[in-house]
Amino acid sequence: MSNFAGSIFRGSLHEMLFPQLALHIPDGFLSLPVSLVTWGIAIALIATALDRVKGERQDQTVPLMGVCAAFIFAAQMINFPIPGGTSGHLLGGTLAGVLLGPWAGTLVMTVVFIVQAALFQDGGLTVLGANVFNMGLIGTFGGYYLYKVLRSSLGFNSWRGMSFGVTIASWTSVVIASVATAIQLALSGTVPLAVALTAMLGWHILIGIGEAIITLMATSYVWKVRPDLLYDPPQRSPLPRSLVQR
Amino acid sequence: MLLHIGAFQLDVNSQGNTPWHGLAPRTRVLFALLFVFATALTPNERWGTWLIYAVGLMGLIILSRAALSVLLKRVAVESSFISVVLLGTLFRGGGTVLWQWGWLQITSVGLAVLGSVTTKALLCLLMLNLLVLTTSIPALLHALAELKMPSLLVAILASMYRYIGVLIEEFATMRRAAASRNLLSTARGKRLVTGNMIGSLFIRTYERGERVHHAMLSRGYTGLPPTIECPQGRLQDRWAIVTWVILLLLGQVVYFL
Structure with missing residues (x-):
């Protein structure tokens, strides 16, 4: 296991310089009130998600959530080029929501953040609540419901509705999460609001494009190969029409 | 940010025979949690507090005989966040202006925030890296369960x-x-x-x-994760925690003296 890193991600200079614009806030960046409020929300969210998922998946919970969290963790490590010349990596909030549903998706994302904060110091412990709030609640929960509304209004069982929903929801969730991060940084007095918003938005409008493309590709693959694995599978005739008609 | 995952074995120094390693993993996790929350949630510009915390942390690092090169290398990789605070420092108004060039200006308030946030973040990173460096991941998970994580x-x-x-x-x-x-x-x-x-x-x-x-x-799994029995804290663990809490409180009190 020692040399898989080199083969998977080449840390470009950009990644070295701008990882913190990638929404993982470190310890010491948020003030006491902001930390407390976001921790409170995050604990309530985690408790509800655990409860819901346990009711939904029964004794499948531990193995399924475990491997899916490992999946998101691995997917986040892959760099890919974003149109415009930079490179980025997946955040995966909306992808988790679309594939696993809002509660399981949120739980999986939370588990990923806990492991990143506790073992890899990628994002702090005191700000874990804020990170869960930004990317678990806004990114996954918000992203899932935005996707669902869009997909329902454009045709629930058509690829057109699905693709629009996924693309717009994944871009929007990343951008809104970055706005939330900027507001938290400003409320804590770490970075002035105007600067935080400019830097965060400017960077994440671009990052969001990459997120949208990759999320769209990944869901299109699942849609083609195993649509039954989607949380909201499309209703289709069991066999392709050409076979049914014969 | 996960560049050092290449060395996936995180606990380089988990087999030690020092007073720090003698503490139960649960105690060590508690040490780190208390330290990180106390440090990160202290308001800006309380230099005296962080000086005391830094001394306490230095003591722990020396006591644990952790590989200093590994510790510093990891913290260095994880410290690229400073660029963000620097950005906020350069464009901030308020306080006296110390340096100006067009849109960019460095003010006393900006410098104070830069110093405070960087100090807090570095101290927290050092503490957490020390914990992960000296404690194996199964022991960490076990400790979290003992500390009443669901x-x-x-x-x-x-x-x-x-x-x-x-x-x-x-x-x-x-x-x-x-x-x-x-x-x-x-x-x-x-x-x-x-x-x-x-x-x-x-x-x-x-x-x-x-x-x-x-x-x-x-294999007979019923959906309930195995319960983890929680051993009673030993005397040395309790003494260590009490000492640590006194140190952390002392750091807070210093500000008001």
């Missing part, structure tokens, strides 16, 4: 930790297959293949999850 959550964390390596290997294999067919030569191709790879890995992951579930059922 056992379902701990079980999911443990299961995730077990499969990270497997899934990363699988990704590397897929990528190698794509590269050997020359599909990763253009940016467009890279995006296409990466997206499809992620979709395909999700299907494999889900099927793996079901397989693991069946295997667990066949």
